[in-house]
Amino acid sequence: MLKRNLNDLLAFVTVARKGTFTRAAATLGVTQSALSQAIRGLEERLQIRLLTRTTRSIALTPAGERLMQTIGHRFEEIEAELDALTELRDKPAGTVRITCGDNVLRTTLLPKLTPLLRDYPDIKFEFDMNYGFRDIVADRFDAGVRLGNTIDKDMIAVPIGPPLRMAVVASPTYFAGHPTPKTPEDLMEHNCINQRMPTSGGLYVWDFERRGRKVNVRVDGSLIFNTVPPQVDAALAGLGIILLPEDELMEHIEAGHLVRVLEDWCPKFAGYHLYYPSRRQPSPAFSLVVQALRYRALSR
Known part of the structure; x- marks a missing residue:
């Protein structure tokens, strides 16, 4: 019974x-x-x-x-204790579940975790590709990845990448037929590609700052997407201007396929962080993950 x-x-x-x-x-x-x-x-x-x-x-x-x-919390305590029992094993083991975006998975998580998979074959990973703000406690994730300025204060946040900047870009073809924007307000006269936010359901407001002056622009255009890849594809096709973190676009900018504008209006901000609940005792496997992902700036 x-x-x-x-x-x-x-x-x-x-x-x-x-x-x-x-x-x-x-x-x-x-x-x-x-x-x-x-x-x-x-x-x-x-x-x-x-x-x-x-x-x-x-x-x-x-x-x-x-x-x-x-x-409800009792089952979390039982799972945490079962994870902690892996300390008695010869090697750490268990499944680590992480929710994140596709670009940071490709550019940061997989490259940094690949050696861990080779050294600890009993550790498994499950990745949830999601652009919304998942409740990692309610949804049973060990951790999530977000930009540093969007993480709740009651979470432990570990930097896994350098500071980032936003980038406003369009293709050379687009700018061949449209004037180059000189200020954020000029974007209101352009065909901008919008992003529907998965959590709020509203359109993303483009934020800018220069020498202490902050400007919010609600752009308009003929396209709206709820994920990043089609925005990049549309910009490459000359269909409008997009605003995304520069790491999503740098390869296209360096190749000359996209042209960057308003760069002086895009200051640096906290980059990607791994976050997880402060009250949960990390398992040996998860501790190895944190250690492998932690960003260490190169000293000069």
């Missing part, structure tokens, strides 16, 4: 965290019907409703909220 209760409690916690039976079932590797049966059995034994179900989503009842607050 104890084993059944623990399984059903884990099912409840997972559904509460994921918000839907579909995502929870995928996380646990069970069918939705089996998951629904487990929750229903738990509610019958407790003789109280824990979840309010609709056709599109679920919500916790007051009893469900109380149960989640009581036991």
Whole structure:
């Protein structure tokens, strides 16, 4: 009976965290019907409703909220302790789950973690490619990667790359038919390629600063994307101006395929950081990941 209760409690916690039976079932590797049966059995034994179900989503009842607050963190503590047990192994082991963007994965994470994979074959990685601000605690990630100025204060943030700058670029073909913008306000007269923000749903506001003067510009144009690669492709095709971190564009700028403008309006800012909860004890495998990814500026 104890084993059944623990399984059903884990099912409840997972559904509460994921918000839907579909995502929870995928996380646990069970069918939705089996998951629904487990929750229903738990509610019958407790003789109280824990979840309010609709056709599109679920919500916790007051009893469900109380149960989640009581036991939710317990499963995290159990998982953390199981991870810590790998200290007793000859070599660190386990799966490290990281949510990040595709460019930083390609340019930073994979190159730096490749030696780790060779030296510690019992360590595995799962990468979640996502442009939104994932809740790494609720979504069960060990860490995430964001630009340094977007990380919550209660997280530990470790720099994994140098400071960055934004870059305003378009193709030579585009500028052959349009005047070069001299100030951020000039962009309002251009066809700019917009980005839909995955978290807020709004369009990204282009921010600039020069000698203490800050300017926010809401640009307009014929194209809107919610990921980076198609923005770059559209700019290369001469369809408009884009604003992205320079590391996403440098190879095209250096090759002459994109022309940079308003460079003096783009100051440096904190680059990519690995972030993770401060209250969780890192496993030996995760500690190796942090050590491998940490950015160390070259001394002159």
